[in-house]
Amino acid sequence: MxxxxxxxxxxxxxxxxxxxxxxxxxxxxxxxxxxxxxxxxxxxxxxxxxxxxxxxxxxxxxxxxxxxxxxxxxxxxxxxxxxxxxxxxxxxxxxxxxxxxxxxxxxxxxxxxxxxxxxxxxxxxxHGVFRRLKSRNGWAGRWDRFMRQPVSVPIALEPVQVEPGPIPSARDLGLSDDPCASRQTGGRRAGLERLNSFLTKRGEYYQREMSNPVEGAAACSRLSPYLAWGALSMREVAQVTEKQRQALPPQATQWRKSLRSFSSRLHWHCHFIQKLEDEPRIEYENLHRLYDGLRPRQPDSELLAAWANGETGYPFLDACLRSLRATGWLNFRMRAMVMATASYHLWLDWRAPGLHLARMFTDYEPGIHWSQVQMQSGTTGINTVRIYNPVKQGYDQDPQGTFIRKWVPELTHISDQHIHEPWKSNDAQQIIGTIYPERVFDHLAAAKHARERVWGVRRNSGFYAEAHAISAKHASRKNGRVVRKKARDADSPAQLRLPLGDPS
The missing domain is CATH 3.40.50.620 (HUPs)
Structure with missing residues (x-):
């Protein structure tokens, strides 16, 4: 048997x-x-x-x-x-x-x-993750060849006289109550529906709208949980996407851009998982060891709770975290912002907020998640330090405050002019500190402090020697960004081509 x-x-x-x-x-x-x-x-x-x-x-x-x-x-x-x-x-x-x-x-x-x-x-x-990989050189080509292999079809099975057994409930497993009213439905049928509707209807403006928290909920593929748990295979999604792209008429310019962008993110999916495959400690240790001890290992419990519950006093940030709790999903830009805010503005060690997000994401994929958590916390040593301004992100991604008003109803009576900075409103005294919390950090001062601390690590002797080794093992080779085998000065950033923040 x-x-x-x-x-x-x-x-x-x-x-x-x-x-x-x-x-x-x-x-x-x-x-x-x-x-x-x-x-x-x-x-x-x-x-x-x-x-x-x-x-x-x-x-x-x-x-x-x-x-x-x-x-x-x-x-x-x-x-x-x-x-x-x-x-x-x-x-x-x-x-x-x-x-x-x-x-x-x-x-x-x-x-x-x-x-x-x-x-x-x-x-x-x-899928496109390779065991015992010796070098990232040629990884993309290997990924392409794997995805072009034929999709296997199911064959008949002989029955076996074994009791099928019950499927336990979450309560049977001792899991805490976790209401998620707008969670995506599990199962392959739901995944195929999402794939078909994305490639034929919803995805036309994917490239333009994927970062918007309102439009992105529909414009993004929403395939992530079906790929994370394997209801769909990466190979079949890659092949169907390429077939659809090839069938586009010449005038379908927007569709062509969106499907090209989506295809690149299918590569990035496996690119990030490959990092955890190659180095399992990414889940629990700083990738670059000079960041050890940078932040207190034990997080401030009150700050962590305010962030996790969407009660930081920053409307757009709070809306993102409340939306995540209710839906189990956020688009990539918002995931990056909520993690970066926890690590930089609240100065929390990435493990505790990373675990909270892991539990909240229905599409939790450890390889992608922990690679991204470290990337957005500035502890990889090879990615651009990006400290997202939670106020500016709100103005940029939700200019009318539509997303905020849906998830932060306490601000219903705040004008559009002040929806992103309600503390500046004439009604602030009636709302801030009463039905909506005071800000738990000053975003400008906190960002300045974090930037100085993180970049201070990069000035340490030996930083770039270790970063060079990390880049050689994990960095993308896209666009000619290769690691030089012999650098004249291993501690010099000029000798190490630090890749930009990877998209997902």
Whole structure:
């Protein structure tokens, strides 16, 4: 019996591990709900609810092929041992996973168990992330070649006399209540609908509107949770997007720009995950070690709570965090701003706000998330330090205050003129400090302080030598930005081409 272990690949279509296992012998498709995984500080009920909907649909789809998904609750090796006792496992198949540190260590335990019990283990590449990569040189070409490979199609399965098992609820897993009224619906059908509507209707002005918090909610693809949990494969999305782009008429200039921009972000998706694959410590250590100790390791609990609850006194920032809590999603620009504000203006170590955001994002993808958290906190040593002004971002991205008024109803009676800076309004005394909080930081003074501290690290002896090594391992090679093998002065920024902030 070939056990196919589903993890972040909750689909039948373009599931290489399933297809290959089915050619070897009878297949038992398995999803293990790991109780300990769901007690980790980056896990949340909204994520599990999305997954539960997705695996329910996956179970039905596998049933159409002949064998429904088997669901078990517990620790993976114990469950595999039970199957082994009843001669239900000869081979274990799965896709390679780049998850958090807990799943990394769990995969090591599973590999050890397989060796000890004579079970052959097969791990198949899931998307454009490459194991044991020696150099980033040529990475984009490898990504393109992988995405051009044929999409595998599902084949019939023989039924296995095994009880399918129930799909537990978030409460069964001991997860805290996590209301997310506008969360995206899980499942492949919902993902395909989002893909089709983006490529044919919603995405025309993607390039222009993706940074806008109001228009971006519709103009962005909204595929991220379906890619994060594998209801859709990156390969099928890349191929369908390229096919749609090739079919555009010559006059569809705006569509062409938007789909080109979207395609580049599919590359960036895997580019960021590759960083965590190559260096798992990104999840819990500063990438550039000279930033160790820069911020207090224990965050100010009151500041952290004000930020997380959208009660900082900065309307646009608060609107973003409240929107995230209610929907499980923010566009990239807003994600960057809320993280940068926590790290720079509130001077919080990135781990605590990073964990809060991880729990809030339905589309939490550890490789993208922790790479971006460090990038927006200025601790990579190779990215441009970007300290977003939360007031200016509001004026730029929500000039009429539409987004603010939706999520910060306390400011209903503030005029458009002062919606971004209500403390300047004639009504300030009736609102600020009563129904809407006082500002918990001065954005100009805090930014100045942060800029001096972060750039001060870059003046340390040895900074650029380590940055050079980080760039060699992780930086994009796009647009000729290569790392020189031999620099005349390793501590000189002139000898190290520091890449700009990567888009996502």
């Amino acid at each position: 070939q056990v196919v272990w589903f993890k972040r690949d909750l689909r039948v279509e373009d599931h290489q591990a399933l297809s290959q296992a089915a050619r070897v012998g009878r297949v038992l498709p398995l999803y293990v709900v790991e109780t300990e995984l769901w007690q980790q500080p980056d896990a949340s009920a909204r994520q599990w609810c999305f997954i539960a909907e997705t695996i329910a649909e996956l179970r039905a789809r596998l049933g159409e092929l002949g064998q429904p998904l088997v669901v078990r609750l517990g620790e993976v090796t114990s469950i595999l041992a039970e199957f082994k006792k009843f001669n239900l496992i000869n081979g274990l198949w799965s896709h390679e996973e780049t998850g958090n540190d807990w799943t990394y260590r769990r995969d090591i335990r599973v590999a050890t168990w397989c060796r000890q019990h004579g079970v052959r283990q097969y791990e198949v590449q899931n």
